[in-house]
Amino acid sequence: ALFVFGLVSAAGALVMGSTLDGQTAVRSRMDQLGAFQRTRILLKADLSQLSTRRTRDAGGVQAAGAFIGRQPADGAAFMVLTRHGWENPGDAQRPSMQRVDYRLSEGRLERITRAALDGAPAGQPQILLEGVDQLQVAYLYRGAWTPTWTAVPTAELPQAVRLSFRVEGLGRFDQVLLTPGSLR
Numbered sequence: 001a002l003f004v005f006g007l008v009s010a011a012g013a014l015v016m017g018s019t020l021d022g023q024t025a026v027r028s029r030m031d032q033l034g035a036f037q038r039t040r041i042l043l044k045a046d047l048s049q050l051s052t053r054r055t056r057d058a059g060g061v062q063a064a065g066a067f068i069g070r071q072p073a074d075g076a077a078f079m080v081l082t083r084h085g086w087e088n089p090g091d092a093q094r095p096s097m098q099r100v101d102y103r104l105s106e107g108r109l110e111r112i113t114r115a116a117l118d119g120a121p122a123g124q125p126q127i128l129l130e131g132v133d134q135l136q137v138a139y140l141y142r143g144a145w146t147p148t149w150t151a152v153p154t155a156e157l158p159q160a161v162r163l164s165f166r167v168e169g170l171g172r173f174d175q176v177l178l179t180p181g182s183l184r
Helices: 002-050
Strands: 067-069 077-083 100-105 108-113 126-130 132-141 144-146 160-167 173-180
Touching: 002 077, 002 126, 002 160, 002 173, 077 132, 108 132
Parallel strands: none
Antiparallel strands: 067 077, 077 100, 100 108, 108 126, 132 144, 132 160, 160 173
């Protein structure tokens, strides 16, 4: 009887350990998927509320455009934009527009905002996704995708932005996000 009880207990401990390992793996995967969904929502909100308002740096020099897009280089912003719709639930003394930078730094997709539109230093980066590599960005204007975006006299904003990237543990993703430039 003791031998049978020992076998049943050992089997139960193995099943319990396997269940806990599986639960940890599922929780980790769900956390990754949740971070990916939050990132998509932020990107969609930022790009759908683009503004043509140019900003100035701390020295008063006006930015080349309201939206600047380039290919990612580690630690440098690849998208710099001004957006409408910055919520203000506490009625703070600030604009309803916000300057936002996106950058890829050491495998982390980061979003950086500023407290004011003109002359304000960048705030602390918000880490959106970790384990990101092979990030490529393209900008659509008049039916053609280009790897960089510099404002042209006839259009301050691209019509869409395409992001292609791989996230460790999740796989490859291609996202196409429309901007207000698509309405023109």
